[in-house]
Amino acid sequence: MILEEGPKVMEILQEAIHMEVDGKEFYQRVGRESGNELVKKLFQTLADEEDGHCKKFEEMYGVLKKGRVWPDVKPPSGTKKRLKSIFTKATKELGTGVKVAGDELEAIKVGLDMENKSYAFYQARSAEATYPIEKEFYLAVAAEERGHYLALVDSYEYLSDPVGWFVRTEHPSLNGA
Numbered sequence: 001m002i003l004e005e006g007p008k009v010m011e012i013l014q015e016a017i018h019m020e021v022d023g024k025e026f027y028q029r030v031g032r033e034s035g036n037e038l039v040k041k042l043f044q045t046l047a048d049e050e051d052g053h054c055k056k057f058e059e060m061y062g063v064l065k066k067g068r069v070w071p072d073v074k075p076p077s078g079t080k081k082r083l084k085s086i087f088t089k090a091t092k093e094l095g096t097g098v099k100v101a102g103d104e105l106e107a108i109k110v111g112l113d114m115e116n117k118s119y120a121f122y123q124a125r126s127a128e129a130t131y132p133i134e135k136e137f138y139l140a141v142a143a144e145e146r147g148h149y150l151a152l153v154d155s156y157e158y159l160s161d162p163v164g165w166f167v168r169t170e171h172p173s174l175n176g177a
Contacts, residue, residue: 006064009134012125013061016141019121020054023047023114030107039104042155046111046148053141060137070131074140108156115149118142 024047031043056073063071119142126138158165 009070010061010064013057013064016057016121016125017054017061019114019118020050020057023118024050024054026114027111030104030111034104034107036104036159038155038159039107042151043107043111046151049144049148053144056141070134072133073137105156105160108152108159111152112149112156115145115152119145119149 027043027047027050031040031047034040034043060071060073063073122138122142122145126135126142129135129138154165157168
């Protein structure tokens with residue numbers, strides 16, 4: 001299928017590549033600078049995820065630049081499982097005695113904002129998509145960005161109030177039985 005909106009699509013792909021590169025660089029930097037193992041692992045995983053998105057967008061850009069045909073490129077999958085696995089393992093190891101710097105919590109807030117904007121961008125693009133395969137691609141990337149956002153929310157809640165997080169998520173019995 002020949003793309004009728006070629007220049008607009010190319011511009012959108014360039015914007016997506018730029019967003020993903022910025023996200024990757026931010027997550028790598030914060031991960032390197034963090035003294036908290038959970039934050040390090042979470043941000044490195046997010047950096048890897050953003051890099052995977054970037055590569056897919058670059059692949060699509062290259063294909064479209066040559067032939068103006070929307071490629072059948074699927075975004076990387078398994079984000080939710082990878083992030084949940086890292087988070088579950090870290091919370092078991094760290095328990096409720098976790099220490100975190102205020103800078104790390106602020107970095108998570110920045111990450112939340114970035115992921116929220118990325119999600120909105122891909123959702124909007126999917127609504128404007130001309131081809132079903134294009135729409136499907138943007139919806140899949142939006143879903144992954146939403147998964148990143150939720151992992152950051154969970155991490156923020158855990159790191160800012162580990163005891164409260166365990167009470168909310170583990171539902172321990174408080175009746176003394």
